[in-house]
Amino acid sequence: MAKFLLEGKYSVEGAKGLLKDGGSGRRAAIEKLVQSGGGKVESIYYAFGETDVFIILDMPDSISMAAVALTVGAAGGAGTKTTLLMTTEEVDEAVKKHPSYRPPGQ
Numbered sequence: 001m002a003k004f005l006l007e008g009k010y011s012v013e014g015a016k017g018l019l020k021d022g023g024s025g026r027r028a029a030i031e032k033l034v035q036s037g038g039g040k041v042e043s044i045y046y047a048f049g050e051t052d053v054f055i056i057l058d059m060p061d062s063i064s065m066a067a068v069a070l071t072v073g074a075a076g077g078a079g080t081k082t083t084l085l086m087t088t089e090e091v092d093e094a095v096k097k098h099p100s101y102r103p104p105g106q
Contacts, residue, residue: 008051033068
């Protein structure tokens with residue numbers, strides 16, 4: 001499973017839905033969506049500022065995550081930003097790899 005951070009910004013209609021459903025109601029809807037995509041919600045946090053909600057998810061792969069994010073975006077209640085999260089062990093594996101690269105102009 002891959003871990004992702006999904007950041008959401010409610011539209012006006014989405015904020016009205018949050019007021020109607022409450023945080024628990026939205027959590028239930030989010031969990032149902034993520035489970036239907038083969039994943040699991042690790043945590044949900046609401047916040048002040050540019051981002052209204054932060055959601056950490058475990059998803060089978062990036063295609064499944066893209067399907068969830070596209071579904072949310074197409075519904076119009078919130079805009080999203082998705083970030084792949086890596087463990088320290090995954091970074092350790094990455095730094096052991098040595099891909100060949102030539103910078104521009106060299």
